[in-house]
Amino acid sequence: MIPILGLAAGVLLGLLFDPTVPLWLQPYLPIAVVAALDAVFGGFRARLDGIFDAKVFVISFVSNVVVAALIVFLGDQLGVGAQLSTAVVVVLGIRIFGNAAAIRRHVFRA
Amino acid sequence: MGASLLDAVLAETLDPAYAQAAEAKAARGGPARPRWRGRLLVALTMAIAGVLAAVTYDQAADTSQGRQEVRAALVRDIQRESEVSDELTTQLAELRAEVSSTRDEVLAASAVGQDALDDLERAEESAAAVPVTGPGLLVTLANADPTADADPVGGATEEDPRGRVADGDLQLVVNSLWAAGAEAVSINGQRLGPTTAIRFAGEAVLVDFRPVTNPYEVSAIGDPDTLASRFLTSPEVGALAAISELYDLRFDYSEEDELRLPAANTPELRLARPEGDS
Numbered sequence: 166m167i168p169i170l171g172l173a174a175g176v177l178l179g180l181l182f183d184p185t186v187p188l189w190l191q192p193y194l195p196i197a198v199v200a201a202l203d204a205v206f207g208g209f210r211a212r213l214d215g216i217f218d219a220k221v222f223v224i225s226f227v228s229n230v231v232v233a234a235l236i237v238f239l240g241d242q243l244g245v246g247a248q249l250s251t252a253v254v255v256v257l258g259i260r261i262f263g264n265a266a267a268i269r270r271h272v273f274r275a
Numbered sequence: 276m277g278a279s280l281l282d283a284v285l286a287e288t289l290d291p292a293y294a295q296a297a298e299a300k301a302a303r304g305g306p307a308r309p310r311w312r313g314r315l316l317v318a319l320t321m322a323i324a325g326v327l328a329a330v331t332y333d334q335a336a337d338t339s340q341g342r343q344e345v346r347a348a349l350v351r352d353i354q355r356e357s358e359v360s361d362e363l364t365t366q367l368a369e370l371r372a373e374v375s376s377t378r379d380e381v382l383a384a385s386a387v388g389q390d391a392l393d394d395l396e397r398a399e400e401s402a403a404a405v406p407v408t409g410p411g412l413l414v415t416l417a418n419a420d421p422t423a424d425a426d427p428v429g430g431a432t433e434e435d436p437r438g439r440v441a442d443g444d445l446q447l448v449v450n451s452l453w454a455a456g457a458e459a460v461s462i463n464g465q466r467l468g469p470t471t472a473i474r475f476a477g478e479a480v481l482v483d484f485r486p487v488t489n490p491y492e493v494s495a496i497g498d499p500d501t502l503a504s505r506f507l508t509s510p511e512v513g514a515l516a517a518i519s520e521l522y523d524l525r526f527d528y529s530e531e532d533e534l535r536l537p538a539a540n541t542p543e544l545r546l547a548r549p550e551g552d553s
Contacts, residue, residue: 171318175325183333184326194331201324207290208317214289216297219313225290226320230327263288 168208192241193234196253200233201226203257206264213271233257403468403539407459411534412502414448416440417490417525438522440491442475444515445482448493449473451512455505457495461536463487468539483540490525499530 186194204226211217233253240249269275382388382395399405419438445462452460460467465482467473472483479486495502506512506528519526 167314167318168321171321172325175322175327176329177325178322179326179329180333184330186330186334191334194327194334198328198331201327205321205324207288207293210289211293214293216293218293218296218300219317221290221292221296223316223320225292226324259285260288263285267288 172205192246193237196233196237196250197230199254199257199261200229203260203264204229206261206268210264210267210271213268401469403459403466403471406466406538407496407536408533409458409496410499410530410532411457411494411496412452412499412506413529413531413534414452414493414495414506415490415525415527415529416444416448416493416519419523419525438524439478440480440489440524442473442480444518444524445480445491445493446473447511447515451506451509452493452495452502454509455495455497455502457497457502459496459536461494463492464537466537466539471539494531494534494536496534496536499532503528503530 204222207225208217208222211222236253237246237250240246379392382392396405400407418440449460449462449467462473462482465485465487467482472481474481476486479488480491481487516526518524
C-alpha cells in the first residue's frame with residue numbers, strides 16, 4: 166500500500182510543481198521512465214513471489230535508470246543514439262511484458 | 276547464439292538479485308534491518324518514479340502543444356501576408372488604370388500623341404494587355420472519366436495516366452487555334468500573351484506559371500465559322516480527335532456569340548530606350 170501511495174504522491178508532485186528539466190537531460194527522460202517502469206514491475210512481481218527486498222529494489226531502480234540513460238548518452242556521442250534507444254526499449258519492454266505476465270498469473274491464477 | 280540470447284532475455288525477466296537476497300535472508304534467518312527503513316526507501320523510490328513519469332508526460336505534452344502553437348502562428352502569418360499582397364494587387368490595378376487614363380488624356384491632346392496612342396492600342400491588343408470581348412470558338416478538353424468497371428466496393432478508381440489531358444494536347448489545340456486565325460486565346464480564363472508558356476508541373480498543367488485544372492476550356496476570339504472550319508480541318512486536330520476517341524478524353528467545341536477574355540499578366544519591362552536614340 167505504501168509504495169502505491171508513494172507513486173501517487175510522486176505523480177501529484179510532478180504535475181503540481183512542474184519542475185523544469187535542464188535541456189541536456191530531456192532526451193534521456195523517456196528512456197529513464199521505461200527503465201523505472203521495468204524496476205517497478207520487477208519489484209511488484211518479486212513481492213508477489215514473496216522474495217521482495219527493499220535494498221535490491223532501490224538499487225535495481227537507480228542502476229536501471231542511470232544505466233539506461235548512460236547507454237543512450239553513449240550512443241548519442243557515438244552517433245547511434247536512436248538505435249541504442251531502440252535496443253534499450255526493446256529489452257526493457259520484453260522484461261516488462263514478462264513480469265506483467267508473471268504478475269497476471271499470480272493475480273488471476275491463470 | 277542468437278536464439279540463446281533471446282531465450283535469456285525472455286526467460287530472465289526478474290532480476291536474479293531478488294532470489295539471491297531471499298536466499299541470503301533465509302540463511303541469516305529473518306530480517307536483520309528494521310522494516311520501516313526499507314518501506315520508507317521503497318516509498319521514496321516509487322515517489323521518484325512518479326515524479327519522473329509525470330515530468331516526462333508534461334514534457335511530451337508541452338512539445339506537441341508548442342508545435343501546434345508554432346503551426347497556428349505560421350498560418351496566421353501566411354494569411355496576414357496574403358491579405359497584404361491582395362491589397363497591393365488592388366492598389367496596383369488602381370494605379371495602372373490611373374496611369375493609363377492620364378496617358379490617354381495627355382496623348383489625345385495632340386495629333387502625334389493620337390498616332391502614338393493608336394500604335395499603343397494595337398501593341399496592347401497583340402500583347403494581350405487589354406481584356407477583349409467578341410464571338411469565337413470554345414474548345415473543351417477533359418480527362419477521361421475514371422473507368423466505370425472499377426471495383427465498386429474498394430472505391431479506388433485508378434486513373435489511367437493516358438486518359439489525362441497533357442500540356443502537349445493543350446499546346447496543340449492553342450497552336451491550331453492561332454493558325455486558324457484566332458485573335459485572342461485563353462485557357463480557363465487565363466489569357467495567353469505572346470510569352471505565355473503552357474507546361475506540365477507534376478500532375479498540374481501550368482499556364483503562365485499558374486495551375487489550371489480539368490476540364491480545360493480554351494476560348495478563342497475570331498470569326499466563329501472561319502475558326503471552326505479551319506480548326507477542324509487541320510491535321511493535328513484530327514490526330515488529337517482520334518487520340519481522344521481512343522482514350523475516352525472529352526474533346527468538344529462550340530461556337531459562341533460572346534466570349535469575354537481577361538487581360539494577360541503585363542509582361543515585365545525588359546527593354547527601354549531613350550527617345551532619339553537608335
